[in-house]
Amino acid sequence: QQQVKQSPQSLIVQKGGIPIINCAYENTAFDYFPWYQQFPGKGPALLIAIRPDVSEKKEGRFTISFNKSAKQFSLHIMDSQPGDSATYFCAAKGDVSGNYGGSQGNLIFGKGTKLSVKP
């Protein structure tokens, strides 16, 4: 059962364009929604994250829009550059109760979007 659905699978934009990647989730217990960027041969790196009590978050050229009622969130990349060409993953994490430490809950990832920004 795929709990986080990501689209599109691939995306090609011209330099300066605004690629938009969408994700939808099913589990209302999720309370943390990060986006990760992965370059070939590298591990995923955290780009930006949001909690459901906020509808939008901006960090530099990256913006997350969050729609709690629709259970959807999206990543917008303003003024995209060829260096932004990478695979982007959305993810979600639940608030797992427990008395132990550690990162409570685990990340559930979407299948990824391969972005190519043409010069």
Next chain:
Amino acid sequence: DAGVTQSPTHLIKTRGQQVTLRCSPKSGHDTVSWYQQALGQGPQFIFQYYEEEERQRGNFPDRFSGHQFPNYSSELNVNALLLGDSALYLCASSTTGYGANVLTFGAGSRLTVL
């Protein structure tokens, strides 16, 4: 400051063999999680270790086991390898408390099972 380091970077095994992958977490991190990333897919959670104990486990068979050492480093062991175990295995480290949500990933160990 070194991030998460994993070894080996690449390895090839045959069906039925066993493999051990190693991970050193980022300095200051005490929690290690392992993920499997099949080609063209997102990472899938295998398990998480904290205080040398498995704290959470994803939907993976018992062939997948792990260990965390007192210095917070970790190992992932896979027994009786199957062709379908071919994947990039990612280790991620994090802290407890504030910042616990932020995972720092290593570059991964690419396992090919023939």
